[in-house]
Amino acid sequence: MPSSKKAKKKKTGTQKQGSRKLRESLTKKKDRALKILGELERLYPAPECALTHESALQLLVATILSAQCTDERVNMVTPALFDRYNSAHAFAEAETAELESLVQSTGFYRNKAKNIIGAGQVLVRDFNSDVPDNMDDLLTLPGVARKTANVILGTWFEKNEGFVVDTHIGRLAHRFDLTWSSRDSKDAVKIERDLMEVFPQDRWTDVGHMFILHGRAICNARKPLCDQCTLTESCPSAFEHEKDAIAKKKSVTKNKAKRSKVSKSGKRSN
Numbered sequence: 001m002p003s004s005k006k007a008k009k010k011k012t013g014t015q016k017q018g019s020r021k022l023r024e025s026l027t028k029k030k031d032r033a034l035k036i037l038g039e040l041e042r043l044y045p046a047p048e049c050a051l052t053h054e055s056a057l058q059l060l061v062a063t064i065l066s067a068q069c070t071d072e073r074v075n076m077v078t079p080a081l082f083d084r085y086n087s088a089h090a091f092a093e094a095e096t097a098e099l100e101s102l103v104q105s106t107g108f109y110r111n112k113a114k115n116i117i118g119a120g121q122v123l124v125r126d127f128n129s130d131v132p133d134n135m136d137d138l139l140t141l142p143g144v145a146r147k148t149a150n151v152i153l154g155t156w157f158e159k160n161e162g163f164v165v166d167t168h169i170g171r172l173a174h175r176f177d178l179t180w181s182s183r184d185s186k187d188a189v190k191i192e193r194d195l196m197e198v199f200p201q202d203r204w205t206d207v208g209h210m211f212i213l214h215g216r217a218i219c220n221a222r223k224p225l226c227d228q229c230t231l232t233e234s235c236p237s238a239f240e241h242e243k244d245a246i247a248k249k250k251s252v253t254k255n256k257a258k259r260s261k262v263s264k265s266g267k268r269s270n
């Protein structure tokens, strides 16, 4: 087979397993995004941040802890943590070893404890102990990158400045084919930019929450439940995962048959 044909037949780097790319204009993509949004709103009428919190400070701390950790685990740790430390000043003055032991089970606890204490100190020193409500100031806090800042701005201050692209949002953006400049689901900056282009700004935070809810309930990473999903009409990846699994199974069987044929012919020639 000529190499150009081979290249065509082979899946491109932009095509993730279980997701499919469409050829459609930006206008059509935006229309499709609105349809997806409509159905997600029907499915998840009250989308909320999964991290338990009662103040901007608690959300900030919980978000720092959620790096490389599940929200469930963070929610198990924060009640005792917020009982012990109830203000920016309390976090600023925290004893490192004690704070580390309280957040240990969230992983990377040394770094997280250092950032939480550091964030408390900056809040006390520069922001009168209040969590700031804008991106530039938030980014001056230790442990706060754009993703964490977006969580706080969107969830607490109801300011839609961007998307919080986590593992669920990245995966769903690819499966819905709503990101065209990103090659993989971990490319948070490009995915965020693409999602910002197709969804209305006043819905960005809620879309993020709804993607996470749908990703957990139906569109799982390993085996999306397309037969239970009500978004199949708007989703170019519907049932692609099953097709991939069947194709993979066929190719394994074919390779096994080939190997056994080769080994039999080898035995005969001996």
Ligand code: SF4
Binding pocket: 175, 218, 219, 220, 224, 225, 226, 229, 230, 231, 232, 235, 236, 237, 238, 239
């Ligand atoms: S149809 Fe639903 S479950 Fe299947 S890939 Fe699309 S969004 Fe995920």
